[in-house]
Amino acid sequence: MKITRISAYQAKLPYVGGTYCWGRGNVIDTALTTVVTVDTDARISGCGECCPFGANYLAAYPEGIVPALARLAPALIGKDPRQLHAIERAMDNALKGHVYAKTALDNACWDILGKACDLPVWALLGGRLTDGAPMYRVVPQKPLEESAREMAAHRKAGYRQFQIKVGNDWKADIDSILQAASLLQPGENAYADANMGWTVDEAVKVVRAVRDTGLMIEQPCATYEECLHVRSRSELPTKLDECVTGIDVAERIVHDRSAEVVCLKISNLGGLTKARRVRDYLIEHGLSVVSEDTWGGEITTAAVAHFAASTPPELLYNTTDLHNYDTVTSGTPGPRTAAGRLYAGEAPGLGVEPNLTALGQPVAVYQ
Amino acid sequence: MKITRIAVFSAALPISGGYSFAKGKSVATADTTVVRIDTDADITGWGEACPLGPFYLPSYAEGVRTGLSVLAPHLIGLDPRQIGALNRKMDRELRGHPYVKSAIDVAAHDILGKAGGLPVYALLGGRQMEAAPMYWSVSQGDPDDMRRAVARARQQGYSQFQLKVGGDPATDIERIRAGMDGMRPGETFLCDANTGWRRDEALKVAFATEDLDYILEQPCELYADNLSVRRRVRQTLKLDESLQTPESISQALADDACDVVCIKITKMGGLTKSRFARDLLAAHGIPMTVEDVWGAEIVTAALGHLAISTAPEAILNTTDLHSYNEVHIATGARQARQGQLWVSDAPGLGVEPDLAMFDKPVAAYG
């Protein structure tokens, strides 16, 4: 089997809730997603999706994907997409770094491998260890009464995990965290995600002030080293996210025992091939993981769902249905969700096809 | 003063004889991006960023221009002399991708210098030497060809030579022996593997050439591998690709990971970050190669100012990158002769780009 053509599409994904505030004063309302389809001479095609969350969240920006594909795609035309490690090497030799641009191609090859074997991707990632992955819901940076109302609505829909967005104003954040803790019901989890927003001394003050809540704190500061410092001053569990950019950081986390939960964003790691390696390494060392991505539609969420499904349930902290945060669909069908859980389907490959109506004409084609 | 326009140009730089280095990589023609920043004060600044192919460092030419298409519109109307604020604005609009931001930072220094009537070196700590010593880089190839290339460079007045190794270890041992054959007193040799070896390959080459006095540069890809090799070989160790940010330099100092460091302006993300890295290393007594990834005359002007403002005991060498290309894009700025690099005392970078070459931008903002 050989790759004959690679096409890239783009579409705007508006946030269902209007504007989304994160970290220290950042605002976004629409993301730009890139969907890549890979066609073969065996009449099997695969798709993948990468949707950076704006240009300043991670070292990834949506406009940077297609130019990188101009480097990557020619290296893959004529290659066998089922040889996932050979594809990975070919991409890394064609362009150093820029893992976000490699994600959609890597995932599309997994899609093809699954279809070629007539197996869903979770079956190739270790099997379905988790049937129905628990999802979290975001409680955004909004006035406290609104947040309480949102939490109640999510609870009704079956969610048991809440991510409180903080990171903009450390004093107000202390109140948000204390308030959220008081709203929790037995069996529920909440954690405060600063998305790199605090300075180190602010983070230290926050974790001290909320230590009695026992709530987990996520990515308080920008870098791994800064988060490590905050952890040394904190009695609260730690979750790391944005700084988890590869196996090297995962090794440091294990060596330093610097987190209890590690968020694996597939496009931050460079696709399922690299993400799976990091996931397996972390769970081997008893660390829990979150399966998710930066943003995206149904195709991204399909990959997230298969990744979550193939993670042992006691080590899968949670996942999320990214496609339900958008008002536009990138593919069909979206992974099934019910009572706060995300399910990966039985269909071969990723089990999703691009929504060409929304995606329109390709912005680039390589053959 | 406000930025009124940012124009982005691209130029092909054929490399004389091509340039080959580790793992079979080679570049015949580099694709450089030149940035011109115009202001409402009739002062113009120039910067240049030139990745060495898409596989040397995480940077590629089209990525420079695409990243600039996202960044440049946000910079129109800002004061280019507020270089700290300019860098923070760039970081707020685009995370990471330092190679995209570098040329803007260099152009801003050009403008600040011109605005103040000062050469850029005066903004980087002031002149510390008349001219900076250069090394000549010998492309990876047949051992005898490399020996001849060293001899030719020696004739032109170079006394520091960098041999590109990092291929097959047995051949690399021959390359090192051949290249260093005829080494004269006072000369410095660097053997640069550009991440090409596994640990055991690096040890094999290092042990087999233990009798020779050279600086071993970037033997392996992973930081931990380089650290492991360092603990076991006798050679002085230089790191380049492992150190891409000022924070990584702090880590290297803490780990005693190397004795020499390579500062490349585009790798670090501009003169601001490069200067800080240079100052930190100088304060810790670690000498440096002060240079850039690749480029033509504007790149050489920028690296020349950084080199000339580095304390004599802190600079190992610099390089005249423009000399390796067959196309030239500017005059003024620097002279390279007899193994030394001079810089201009004119305000700013002191470089005059060939305006006929930079007539039609690939993109213009503002």
Next chain:
Amino acid sequence: MKITRITVWQLDLPLHKPYWLSGGRLKFERLDSTILRIDTDESIHGWGEGCPWGVTYLPAFGRGIRAGLEELCPLLIGQDPRAIDRLNRLMDVALPGHPYIKAAIDIALWDILGHAAGMAVCNLIGGREPDPVPIASSVSTGTPEEMLAEVERFRGLGYRVHSCKIGANVGLDIARVRHLNAHQRPGEVLFYDVNRAWLPREAITVMNAVAEVQSWFEQPCETLEEIAQVRRATRHPICVDEALHTINDLSRIQREGIAEVVNIKINRVGGLTKARRMRDFCLAHGITMMIMDSGGTVLSDTAIAHMAQSIPAPSCLAVWSCQDMIRVDPAPSQGARNVDGCFTAPILPGIGVEPDLDVLGEPVCVYA
């Protein structure tokens, strides 16, 4: 351009009222400042100042500056003042250590470079951040009520950041901290500066007794080792001040996670050049700063202001002003002044302060 002459003045700076710190162990009534002017062959000159806080606060004293200048000034005559890194290196080779002596010269060199470029010093070291920088008041050690009254007084002068000096008496210190913390106003920053006065066990006792306090404790003990020990047993953020002299100290603070905040005093670290390197290191590693000095007139205060003005707001919490504590002003209406509890670096070339020769009097020495 060449340095042609260096003129040195001594200026007594009596304090408005006596001042105690380090747990009341140290008393100060008068500062001994050294002001110098570097002249060049191009009708540009630069001013610098070195003013230790008495002789007991740090290893620095006024007469030491003038003695050290005897060693250094002759070497600088004829040198190009714009080669600032080179001249710093020359001074370090000629007289190792003694950063408080070199700071005065380094400040004057930046003043010259600023005039040569027609730019404010902050614009040469990274640029001018838009917001004025809050000034931290210095609340002298006293009873809890006395200290609160002082905070009140400073509030009246517009200060929103208060450095409350404590130390040396565990019971009293706990009372001081609790009393001040209980009366803290929203939007105000109160922190506790121990000035090395505690032994490690005293620091641990006090800090753990006041767990509800959110602020940081500054220089709780004498050395970095002792502070690291205290850190392991406590949870408050910590600021290092007197133990931060060189970039190596800062590297160690970062490597070992000893502090979240550092107090960079221009005079103590050897001038603006060395302070700027520390600033860049802090920014790269997420360490928050305060920019201060050991003492001086509006000339020193303005040098502080330029450094602080170049730092983005979340990373610089406060500066310090000595001018309001002393009864002498050699440059009335000039330089950085307390406006609504904040400093702004002047929008003038160089440092932007030209002292009045009548106030300075006769120079104590002229090098040419």
